[in-house]
Amino acid sequence: MTDPTTVNIAVVGLGFGEDFLPIYRDHPNVGDIGIVDPDIQRLTDIGDRYGVEYRYRDFDEVVADQRWDAIHILAPVKFHADYAIRSMQAGKHCACAVPMATELDELEEILAVQAETGRTYMMMETTVYSREFRGLTALHESGDLGALTLYQGVHMQNLDGYPHYWLGYPPMKYVTHALSPVLQLTGSVVQDVVAYGSGLLTDERHGGEYDNPFPSEVGLFRLSGTDAIADITMSFFQTARPYIEGFNVYGSKRSVEWPALDDDPMRMFELLPLDPAQPDTGLRGRRSSIATLEFDDGGTLLPESLVKFVQPYQVPTSGGGTTTKVPAHGGSHPHLVHEFISSIVEDRSPMIDAATSAAWTAPGICAHQSALQDGERIAVPRY
Structure with a gap:
């Protein structure tokens, strides 16, 4: 980096990577931006749309170009480990979509x-x-959640029609969305896991690159530093359910449940005092009140130029008009970009550094191993 306050970054893979381009473009500490995609039409259309001058069809070209201080990998999962290794060996900082890798030796x-x-x-x-x-973190840090008693994570998504390289993908090897919230919330790591496959993939859903017979996998993850268990359900095929990627967190004082449908609010439950009149009414047990969990977009944590990306925003189209982009993943993208770029400029480790990334990825790899071995308990490596 010739200027320690400016990062030149190349985005690899525009299927998902397009969502990050306007955020990088408007970040005050980002200089030049490059894009990489083997699809020449996509490369041209998106490059023109965002005014990106530097365009590459091959990863080898961009990793060899000394212009780039950092690379953001959003290519298919099978390239994540190799591209990350080659990026850092070429002297470049690396951001990578999940998962970090699909095998322990790659981690x-x-x-x-x-x-x-x-x-x-x-x-x-x-x-x-x-x-x-x-919102959940604020509830936990205030003490209003109480002691954590149970965590449930879920990621259900039907991958029929996705590119061929997703055929037969082991669901647990994509566990980080469902598991990482409890690890970040508690500061814990997974000690060991017991998991099972559920159902069997049909013949037409085999043929990919993975040794996996299961459309769904369910695991129990034992955590360090807490008595709570993480119960994770992952499903990528043969399950009739709209996409959901969320968590339920149960505490001794309050609990939070992810909405069943996108348009519903997150519910918060508070355990009420035991009603002394219950024996007279014939009712039993303690009741809970029901409310909506309050949270904000975290705009005060971002540079002013990025605040607009936490809500629907306008982007130009190749035809000269505009289209509305609705932020995915809970408005997280500008926060991720800002943390990555800031960590480079400030010469510090990012919150999700390499060791943390490995600690959040390895449990899913071990869970799939457990499922293949009919629920054998598998210890998870420490990093």
Whole structure:
């Protein structure tokens, strides 16, 4: 970096990467922006839409170009580990979409390269930067949640029609969205996991690159430093349910449940005192009040130029008009970008650094191993 306050960054993979381009463009500490995609039409359309001058069809070209201080990897999962390693070996800081990798040895190699090169690595886990998690954190830090008694994470998404490389993808190897909130909330790591596959993939959903017979996987994750258990359900095929990616958190004072449908609010329950008149009425047990969890977009945490990206915003189209973009993942994207860029400029580790990324990714790899071994308990490595 010739200017320590300016980061030149290349975005690799425009299927998802397009969502980040306007945020990088408007970040006060970002200079040049490059884009990489093998689809020439997509590269042209998106490059023109956002006024990006530097365009590449091949990762080898961008990683060899000394112009770039950092690379944001949003390519298919199978490239994550290799691209991250090669980026850091080329002297570039690295942000990477989840998961960090799909095998334990890949995690170890990324950690080794990061330590050797001293480059920044950040896994861009959206859930812990979402407005919903921000509301949960405030409830926890105030003590209003009480002691954590149970955590349930869920990610259900039908991948039929997705590109071929998703065929047969093991759901637990994408566990970070469902699991990371409890790890961040409690500061814990997973000690061990017992998991099972549920259902069997139909023949037409095999044929991908993965050794996986299950459309769904369910796991119980034992955590360090807390008596609570994380109960995680992951499903990518053969399950009739609209997309959901969320969490339920149960405490001794209050609890929070993710809405069943997108338009519903997050519910908060507060345990009420035991009614002394219950024996006379024949009712039993303690009741809970029902309210809506309050949270905000965290705009005060962002540079002024990025605040607009936490709500629907306008972007130009290739035809000269505009279209409305609705922020995905709880408005987390500008917060992720700001944390990554700030960590580079301030020469510090990002919140989700390499060790944390490995600690949040490895449990899913171990959970799939457990499912393949009919629920054998698998210890999760420490990082």
